[in-house]
Amino acid sequence: MSGAELAFAGLAIGIIPIVVEILKSYSVTKSRLKTFARYHHVIADVQLRYQVASANFSNNSQLLLQAAVESSKEVSEMVKDPQHAGWQEPDIEERFRNFLERDHQLCEGIVLKIRDVLRQTQTMLSILDQDSTPTFLQAFNISSKENRYRHALEELDQWNLKLSNLCQQRCRLQKRRGISSHCIIRRTAPKSVSHIRVASQTLRESLQDSWSCTNISHSGHQAKLSVDASAEYDTVQLDVVIACQRKVLPSNSRSASELPIWLHVRSVTASRTLPAPTVSSANTITRSLHAITHPNIDEKSDTTVKSERKKLRKRVLFVEPEDDRDKHKRKSNRESSQSIPENDSLAQTLAMVDLKATKSVCCHMKSACSRPASCKDPCLGYLESVSSPQCFKLIFYDASRRTSTHQLQPRFSAEAFPISNMLQDLKTLHQLTLAHKLAITTLQYHSTSWLPLDWGLQDIGYFDNTTQASCPADTISQQLASLHLSTKFQWKVPEVTLDPTQSPKDLKYLYGIRNLALAKLGVALIEICSQKDIGKLATTPTAHDVISARKILLERPPCLESLGMKYVEIARKCIDCDFSCGDDLNKEDLQSAVYTDVVCALEEQIKRWKQFIGL
Template sequence: MEAVGVALGLVPILVTVAKTCRSVSDKLDTLRHRDIVARRLWIKWKGLQARFRQDCIRLLRPALVDRCNEDCWDLLMSGILCEPRTASDMAIGINLQDLIEKHLEKVFGRENAKVCKEHLREISEVLDEVRQDLSKVEIMNQKVTSGRASLASEGASLALNKERHEKHLEDLRDWISDFSALIKACEDTSTAYEPRTLSIPVPSYICAVRDASTELYTMLEQAWSCKNVNHEGHHAGLLVTAKVDSEKAVHMDLSIAVHECGGAVPKATGLSSSRLLVNVRSVSITQPTDHQCGGRNLTITKNGPLKQYCSNVSVSSPLGIHLTQVQSICCWLLGQATKGYWGYLGPGNTYRHEFFRQVNGLSSVEVPLTQALKFVSMGHQIKLAHLLAQTVLQFNSTPWLRPGWRLKDFSVPAIVTGAQASNNHAKYDFATVHVNKALPDHRTGIHAAKGAQIDALEELGELLGVRNWSLCNLGIALIELACQKPIAEMRTVAHSDDVVTARKIVKTMKTPFGFRYCSIIRRCLFNDFVPDVVDLKEPQLQAAVYNEVVKPLEGMIADFEMMSLSMAA
């Protein structure tokens, strides 16, 4: 009997050991085939997301047929059915909650509409949870797609969490299946609409400015020289509102700051009271009939009205001196400050860059945009948001905008003097925004360690699940503009990263511009535009950002101006 008792006691132990061995074997198998497992998990996630997105478009599109600027998916992800109605939404006339609720009641009936709304809320929360849970799987899948091998540590994490990932996906599949069945049982097929497609191409002036500004900085960096021993550094500030005229010449305002030894302005700020104000006219030397932009042949268009920047800008301007022939470009430009035409750089592959004196000079005092945030009015907030979005699209992949750019890289001129700029009555020209870049110091041979900086940024991006740093930092900048303070001042946890802080803030963020603004921030933070496209050099992502960030912000400016006029009347 004792033997039987011992045998019966060993059975549960043996069963447990067998289960443990099987679990360990499964985890080792996952570790060996981690790339395949990561790819399949990510494909399942994308399939579920696409399925739910199509259901939402099919359900909500009839309610928004007269509001072509609204995106059904954006509405859901912004929490329109969860957030309370804001005063700004009512003032601007964007009472979309009532519109959607009435549509759901029409399709489902009052009681079933409540059930549908509850499903939408829960699924949107589950989607967000699963997306964060699969952030490391996404990074592994990106590496496999780009031909790189994933790390063993990533495989170990996947092996330990595979069952949890599959459970979350299964729960999400059940939620979406129930929601699809609910729609299928109640929807009115006569009101079904096709999903909206992106129809507005990226304007060609954006591509023209990107090409010309890249070539300008490359030539200026190579040719820059200064023999004045009293100058300890130089910064170039490019006005972000560059223009393209009807002759396909690109006009760019350039501010070159000269830092003198022992000056009152710190070198690290990139700002100085001693500045050269230059208008650069980049003339195309190829004169193409069309300009390539995002894989399309587009006619050059003007980016707004083109004012007369310089004293004698004309097609027949003399070439003058090639600036690479002078021993000190800095000293030469300072000596020619009273003349209208200073010389040229190039020609490069596409442009010849002609330097003119700016007739309308700017304030000699400039401050980082982060320092002027608390003085930004509501009207300028949305205009700056639109300007930054267009700047990211226009200057991405150029030397002017580093991948890890922040709002402190931009500056605005102060309308008042330096003594007044620090008090609460300071005023700034928010229509004039420069992006600042240090010029090389060839005397000391000091150059920025660009490669090391980019590697560190990529490593941090993989750790935090950042798909595109330029767009992510755009989302952070939009939060800073709306809250009128740097993101570092909004941290609730010491030593928290700015990206983590921004993702927490956007979940519960309330702005005067309503849910559409928050939706744009969310999409920028997560680069939720085109599946599996993370590089802003790709035409698909450029078109998506233009249509889903730049154009909506442009529409919000028009809405705000209309509201201001109606209130003034």
């Protein structure tokens, strides 16, 4: 067959049917060779070479299929089974064509050639099968045919090699092109991610700079920030608990420790410092805010709502934030009637205090929080942070008076523990939920003072609410809803600094840790699936947790695969910062890649697991 004929034949058939035929043909020939095996002294070598040729072709097919089929499990199943439904997919040939581009015809030509050689070999073998000549003649026949087999095998080897080269070249070309943009579609990370990061860092800096305390029994203050923050338009809502550290006195018992101040903080961003609104504007603002938080109630035309939203962006300040819609739905009517603030109380909130001007922010908040319950004003005051080009207003609310009081809220008496304590008790859904929350936490709080550079599970806390009688699984779900990050501010004892030999720069250059925050997320994911501390999981001590994690990924202990291979792959990607988007998590590219490949991928796993267990 000439080259042109070959190309023509190829065009008419397509690669898929030929590949399938070859895969079938190899297995048929393999079984024929088995019946032929009684002549092993002659044929052993031929048989081995035939098996090698078969393996080569299967591997090449696998390489090709990987470019057209997403699931690696499906790829290997297809190669093993020529009857696999995957071969029948309507657009698979088209995907091959896209991958091979101009080499598509060439590839068809090669596989056709391989098929023809195999057809000939099979014919030869079937003739030999029917051979009933006396043994010595058979032996003679075999030795003469042996040469023909060897010739056929050589030809097969050559064509397999050509196919292999072509596949590899194509794969390299595609990889260099950024793994064909048409097969990786990434979702953009939500804007809230960076809004929350900036607002939380502003809050941390404001606490450090503006917090004052005249209570001599306090030796320091600690803030615990809930990882579940929300952002809408230019406002970010953060939940924070402030605990005052008492000086250690011999008479101090545990029970005498102060209750923490539990706050909601609303950070409003504006491009410049805004004048305080007048009382008369309060009702308009309330209505506008209501339109935003309860869009279903007010069915106005889109344009009206839009214009109100625009207005709000510039004007909303000092207003008691309304509930989330979800939280609102959860509340009973009785609670709603008690808690929806009256316009009066909204007016009261306007009498806000610039906390910076108070003598002691700590004492002010303490006394404001201990006001009688009849006082409905949840507002405590504000702090302003002016940094070019943006200005932030942080408005503090007393959480116990807030309307959105969440059923999952930590009790004031609840104690905080590091999440590493509860690893052993987690069930699959908890593990996936925790992994998902940590992925969002990394995106939202990396490079802020809330999340240490070299963070770990010991830095993520939860509130233990064991007083509530519920089943252990529910208790864990509630604890997972109370995840928070801690930071100390105005702490008299100097904070522990990083080991200078383990600075992110050194870790980058010495150990190739491209992005420490992400790598530590990968480490945490491994700890979650194996339910063990990375130090206990590693067989030998290493210079850094990330190196231990890499070793574990190579060693593959069985506990690593408890949440499936896709999960392990997500962890590996984080550890190696393997997203083809550089290593700077402040860049939108990498944020979106992590959002798609980690956050959304884990979300998908949670969804599938819930379906599986019938939730």
